Amino acid sequence: MTIDSRVGHRRALEHDGYRAQVDAVLDGFFDEAKARASRIGEAYLLLWQTLEANTIGGKRFRPRMVMTAYEGLGGERLETAAHVGAAFELLHTALIVHDDVIDRDFVRRGVLNVSGSYRERAQTAGIPIPAAEHRGMSVGVVAGDLALSGAYRLIERSPVHPITKTRLLDLLEEAVFASAAGELMDVDFSLNVSAASVDEVLAMERLKTAVYSFEVPLKAGAVLAGRDEPTVELLGEVGRDLGIAYQIVDDILGVFGDSQSTGKTTLGDLREGKRTVLMAYAATRPEWSEISGCLGNPDLPAEDAELVRGLLLSSGAESFARALARDFANRAWSGLQSPLIADRLRDQLAPVVASVLERTS
Amino acid sequence: MTIDSRVGHRRALEHDGYRAQVDAVLDGFFDEAKARASRIGEAYLLLWQTLEANTIGGKRFRPRMVMTAYEGLGGERLETAAHVGAAFELLHTALIVHDDVIDRDFVRRGVLNVSGSYRERAQTAGIPIPAAEHRGMSVGVVAGDLALSGAYRLIERSPVHPITKTRLLDLLEEAVFASAAGELMDVDFSLNVSAASVDEVLAMERLKTAVYSFEVPLKAGAVLAGRDEPTVELLGEVGRDLGIAYQIVDDILGVFGDSQSTGKTTLGDLREGKRTVLMAYAATRPEWSEISGCLGNPDLPAEDAELVRGLLLSSGAESFARALARDFANRAWSGLQSPLIADRLRDQLAPVVASVLERTS
Numbered sequence: 163m164t165i166d167s168r169v170g171h172r173r174a175l176e177h178d179g180y181r182a183q184v185d186a187v188l189d190g191f192f193d194e195a196k197a198r199a200s201r202i203g204e205a206y207l208l209l210w211q212t213l214e215a216n217t218i219g220g221k222r223f224r225p226r227m228v229m230t231a232y233e234g235l236g237g238e239r240l241e242t243a244a245h246v247g248a249a250f251e252l253l254h255t256a257l258i259v260h261d262d263v264i265d266r267d268f269v270r271r272g273v274l275n276v277s278g279s280y281r282e283r284a285q286t287a288g289i290p291i292p293a294a295e296h297r298g299m300s301v302g303v304v305a306g307d308l309a310l311s312g313a314y315r316l317i318e319r320s321p322v323h324p325i326t327k328t329r330l331l332d333l334l335e336e337a338v339f340a341s342a343a344g345e346l347m348d349v350d351f352s353l354n355v356s357a358a359s360v361d362e363v364l365a366m367e368r369l370k371t372a373v374y375s376f377e378v379p380l381k382a383g384a385v386l387a388g389r390d391e392p393t394v395e396l397l398g399e400v401g402r403d404l405g406i407a408y409q410i411v412d413d414i415l416g417v418f419g420d421s422q423s424t425g426k427t428t429l430g431d432l433r434e435g436k437r438t439v440l441m442a443y444a445a446t447r448p449e450w451s452e453i454s455g456c457l458g459n460p461d462l463p464a465e466d467a468e469l470v471r472g473l474l475l476s477s478g479a480e481s482f483a484r485a486l487a488r489d490f491a492n493r494a495w496s497g498l499q500s501p502l503i504a505d506r507l508r509d510q511l512a513p514v515v516a517s518v519l520e521r522t523s
Numbered sequence: 524m525t526i527d528s529r530v531g532h533r534r535a536l537e538h539d540g541y542r543a544q545v546d547a548v549l550d551g552f553f554d555e556a557k558a559r560a561s562r563i564g565e566a567y568l569l570l571w572q573t574l575e576a577n578t579i580g581g582k583r584f585r586p587r588m589v590m591t592a593y594e595g596l597g598g599e600r601l602e603t604a605a606h607v608g609a610a611f612e613l614l615h616t617a618l619i620v621h622d623d624v625i626d627r628d629f630v631r632r633g634v635l636n637v638s639g640s641y642r643e644r645a646q647t648a649g650i651p652i653p654a655a656e657h658r659g660m661s662v663g664v665v666a667g668d669l670a671l672s673g674a675y676r677l678i679e680r681s682p683v684h685p686i687t688k689t690r691l692l693d694l695l696e697e698a699v700f701a702s703a704a705g706e707l708m709d710v711d712f713s714l715n716v717s718a719a720s721v722d723e724v725l726a727m728e729r730l731k732t733a734v735y736s737f738e739v740p741l742k743a744g745a746v747l748a749g750r751d752e753p754t755v756e757l758l759g760e761v762g763r764d765l766g767i768a769y770q771i772v773d774d775i776l777g778v779f780g781d782s783q784s785t786g787k788t789t790l791g792d793l794r795e796g797k798r799t800v801l802m803a804y805a806a807t808r809p810e811w812s813e814i815s816g817c818l819g820n821p822d823l824p825a826e827d828a829e830l831v832r833g834l835l836l837s838s839g840a841e842s843f844a845r846a847l848a849r850d851f852a853n854r855a856w857s858g859l860q861s862p863l864i865a866d867r868l869r870d871q872l873a874p875v876v877a878s879v880l881e882r883t884s
Contacts, residue, residue, distance in 0.1 A: 198700065202730070205711060206704045260668065264661040289714055300625040300710045303664060304703045307621060307671060311699040314675045318692045324685035331679045338672040339559065342665045343567045349661045350566060353650055369563070 183244035184225040184251060188217060191248065191316060195308075212279050213305045216270075217255050224250035224379045231383025231397060234507025242321055243386055246330060249316035250379050253334065256309035257341050257374065263302040264349065268295075277302035310338070322386065329385050337374035344370025351437045360442040360486075364406060367413075367439075372405025393502045400497040400511070407490035407518045413438035414483050415521070417471060432470055433462045439486060440479045449477040484522040491518040544605035545586040545612060549578060552609065552677060556669075573640050574666045577631075578616050585611035585740045592744025592758060595868025603682055604747055607691060610677035611740050614695065617670035618702050618735065624663040625710065629656075638663035671699070683747065690746050698735035705731025712798045718806035718815075719798050721847075725767060727798070728774075733766025754863045761858040761872070768851035768879045774799035775844050776882070778832060793831055794823045800847060801840045810838040845883040852879040 192214040199206040225247025232243040259276050262268070268278030281298030289297065317330050347366040351358045358366070380401040384394045416431035417440060431438065435458025444453050453473050456466050474480045495515050498508045553575040560567040586608025593604040620637050623629070629639030642659030650658065678691050708727040712719045719727070741762040745755045777792035778801060792799065796819025805814050814834050817827050835841045856876050859869045 195700075199704070202701075202704045203708075203726075206707060209703075209707055256668075260664050264664055266657075284714065287714075293714065296627075297710060297714055301707065303621050303625055303667075304706050304710075306664075306668070307617075307699065308703050310668060310671055311675075311696055314672075314692070315696050318689065318696075324688075327685075328679065331675070335672055335676050335679075338668065339556075340563075342570075342669050343560070343563045345665050346567060346570055346662065347564075349658060349665075353645065353648075353654065353658055365564075 179240075180226050180229045180244070180247075181222050183229075183241060184222045184248050187241075187245050187248035187316070188214075188251065191252070191312060192217075195312070209301065209305060210308075212276055212301075213255070213259075213309060215279075216259065216276055216305075217251065220251065220254070222247070222251060224254055224375055227376060227379035227401070228383040228386070230510050231380045231507065232386045233383075234510045235384055235387035235389055235393070235504055236506075237383070237387040243383060245320045246317060246322075246382055246386060247379070249313045249320075249330075249334060250337070250374070250382070252309050252313040252316060253337060253341075253374060256306045256313060257345075259302055259309060260306035261345065263299050263306070264345065266295075266299070268298060275302070276305045326385060326388075330382055333378050333382050333385065337378040340369045340373035340378075341371075344368070344373075348437070352435075358437050358442055360439055363437055363439050363442045364410075366437070367409040368402060368406050371409055372402060376401035376405030376408070396497060396500055396502050400494045400503075403490045403494035403497065404511075404515060404518070407487045407494065407515075410439050410483055410487040410490065411518055411521050413440055414480065414487070417474065418480065429462060429464065429467050432457060432467050433460050434458065439483045440474055443482045444474055444477050444479040447477040447479065449473040453477075487518060487522045491515050491522070540601070541587050541590045541605070541608075542583050544590075544602060545583045545609050548602075548606050548609035548677070549575075549612065552613075552673060553578075556673070570662065570666060571669075573637055573662075574616070574620075574670060576640075577620065577637055577666075578612065581612065581615070583608070583612060585615055585736055588737060588740035588762070589744040589747070591871050592741045592868065593748045594744075595871045596745055596748035596750055596754070596865055597867075598744070598748040604744060606681045607678060607683075607743055607747060608740070610674045610681075610691075610695060611698070611735070611743070613670050613674040613677060614698060614735060617667045617674060618706075620663055620670060621667035622706065624660050624667070625706065627656075627660070629659060636663070637666045687746060687749075691743055694739050694743050694746065698739040701730045701734035701739075702732075705729070705734075709798070713796075718811075719803055721800055721803040724798055724800050724803045725771075728770040728800075729763060729767050733763060733770055737762035737766030737769070757858060757861055757863050761855045761864075764851045764855035764858065765872075765876060765879070768848045768855065768876075771800050771844055771848035771851065772879055772882050774801055775841065775848070778835065779841065790823060790825065790828050793818060793828050794821050795819065800844045801835055804843045805835055805838050805840040808838040808840065810834040814838075848879060848883045852876050852883070 192210065196207055196210045196214070199210045225244065228247035228250060229240060229243045233240060237243060258270065262270060262275050262277055268275060268281055274282060277295075277298035279298070280301040281294045284294035284297045285291065313334060314331065317327065317334055320327060320330065322330070344366050347362070348370055351362070351366065377398050378401070380397040381394050384397045389397075413431070413436075415428075416436070416438070417428055419428055441453070441457070444450050453470055456462055456470050459466075495512075497503075498511055498515070553571065557568055557571045557575070560571045586605065589608035589611060590601060590604045594601060598604060619631065623631060623636050623638055629636060629642055635643060638656075638659035640659070641662040642655045645655035645658045646652065674695060675692065678688065678695055681688060681691065683691070705727050708723070709731055712723070712727065738759050739762070741758040742755050745758045774792070774797075776789075777797070777799070778789055780789055802814070802818070805811050814831055817823055817831050820827075856873075858864075859872055859876070
């Protein structure tokens with residue numbers, strides 16, 4: 163779920179009007195929730211403030227996908243699209259808050275997440291670490307539920323025709339359904355002794371992230387723009403291919419990226435022992451015994467990480483992953499050539515595809 | 524959240540037609556979800572089967588509240604009410620699955636819950652306890668999200684007018700919003716050094732359980748029956764008072780109940796150190812120092828529990844709690860005398876109120 167920071171979509175999708183509109187919807191949502199929460203009590207207000215803080219500063223990537231599809235297909239009520247986009251942003255918040263609980267992460271992008279904020283507050287209050295951590299995770303479970311419920315609420319309150327609303331609520335549920343399947347696969351991978359295959363990793367990454375980040379937001383934009391089912395489905399396929407390509411690039415950058423431009427250390431994925439396409443491929447190669455010995459060591463030294471990088475290169479894992487990302491990006495590009503896709507939308511999505519291809523060349 | 528097994532509402536709300544209709548809706552919901560999940564994979568199908576197993580055997584208390592209000596106010600499309608009732612049953616599932624994650628409980632009512640089932644599967648696969656427990660809790664987080672999303676889906680799919688649907692979705696969100704506030708208070712209580720006050724415990728119990736179990740389901744039934752706002756609000760107030768009365772009775776039975784008829788040990792609440800009205804009152808009495816020393820000891824011997832019971836009686840905590848439950852039940856009863864409440868509904872809810880009064884006399 164680290165697409166946003168790593169790939170150059172900021173350049174690709176620079177449209178500050180989108181951001182302002184989405185933020186206005188989210189501000190309104192949180193203002194209302196905080197007003198209601200404050201009538202219950204200070205502690206509940208603080209939870210909502212913490213949840214809101216966890217949504218600030220995001221790239222609004224999923225809302226941009228909704229709005230790009232909508233506007234590119236001729237939609238003119240951008241405020242409505244921002245409303246629906248904001249719902250997907252809240253879904254994103256719900257999923258990462260719960261993902262962090264599952265991964266026992268208390269920090270995201272260098273900032274305390276919901277669990278981390280509450281762990282810290284508990285520690286400050288003199289509660290010892292295990293209990294403080296547990297409190298952090300408990301509040302994380304509750305906060306994620308609120309964000310998930312909030313996503314449904316935002317779509318429910320969108321100013322759209324009831325038939326469109328039903329379709330959008332179905333799409334939101336489709337995203338939740340897929341993400342849960344992907345999270346389950348990820349949990350299972352982390353316990354398995356044998357390494358996951360490339361196909362299994364691709365299925366997991368698609369379900370866990372690509373569906374709710376690309377596939378469904380693009381479909382939602384098309385539904386909002388009043389497009390027929392074939393167009394909606396086609397955009398879904400484009401989103402799926404593009405999303406998978408992004409995830410693979412994300413995996414590559416997680417090990418080989420320039421940490422200055424990605425904002426993330428290139429040690430994290432190795433230390434965590436993350437299951438990626440790189441590793442799934444490498445597991446089929448003789449270099450694997452040496453690579454696997456280094457993975458999942460939380461104190462992996464930089465020299466060993468450099469050694470792993472060399473082995474991922476010499477085993478062909480890195481070039482395999484780049485080629486695979488290119489394949490998926492090219493497939494997305496072919497999909498966009500369909501006459502069902504308006505020129506304007508193709509022009510707007512082209513830089514997103516290009517940014518993947520750039521990174522893999 | 525242990526209302527169901529402890530109080531005599533089975534007798535009060537014996538209406539097997541309700542159960543059959545609710546179960547039919549839930550069966551349809553899970554059949555569809557399992558068919559979709561099986562297209563993703565065996566592991567995801569197993570998660571859905573596990574979630575479904577966790578909904579079987581419940582008393583369908585919340586659906587009964589929806590359907591009682593609906594039918595008592597003249598509603599005739601019981602199948603529709605069952606649909607909406609089933610949504611509240613799924614919300615109940617979501618909340619208890621996440622509550623068990625937060626409480627690190629792996630068993631509910633003597634049966635493995637979602638976390639417990641997955642912990643056991645992991646252990647059988649040779650995974651050591653801490654990792655197996657963590658896997659159980661991780662899957663519990665995911666499963667609760669699916670149940671919560673399913674609750675929205677069921678209301679979304681109810682065959683009702685869009686305006687009614689909006690109102691019902693708002694009510695579902697109101698229930699989620701309140702339950703989250705109550706869960707947060709409960710988490711906070713368990714960390715506080717000082718005991719919570721009676722008012723704080725009442726607020727927590729109302730928010731965490733009474734709102735989504737009584738208040739909102741009764742309101743939903745009234746909305747479905749096409750009643751105006753004053754009636755809906757009045758039923759909400761009746762539900763609030765009745766729900767609080769139930770919770771207090773639940774607390775009393777948790778310590779003084781006949782474990783044969785409640786199906787629960789009367790040691791559990793004491794060993795867990797549960798914050799109840801009994802304890803909040805006792806904390807203001809000189810007997811507290813002796814009582815508090817016994818609470819929260821997971822190995823509390825039966826003799827010490829008997830000692831605590833004696834102290835709760837002699838301190839007046841037990842009679843205070845009984846009187847408080849009676850007050851709330853009487854308040855609910857007064858509310859039901861309003862001309863806004865049809866005779867039929869009053870007749871149907873009377874035994875529910877009576878069962879509380881019976882237990883407190």
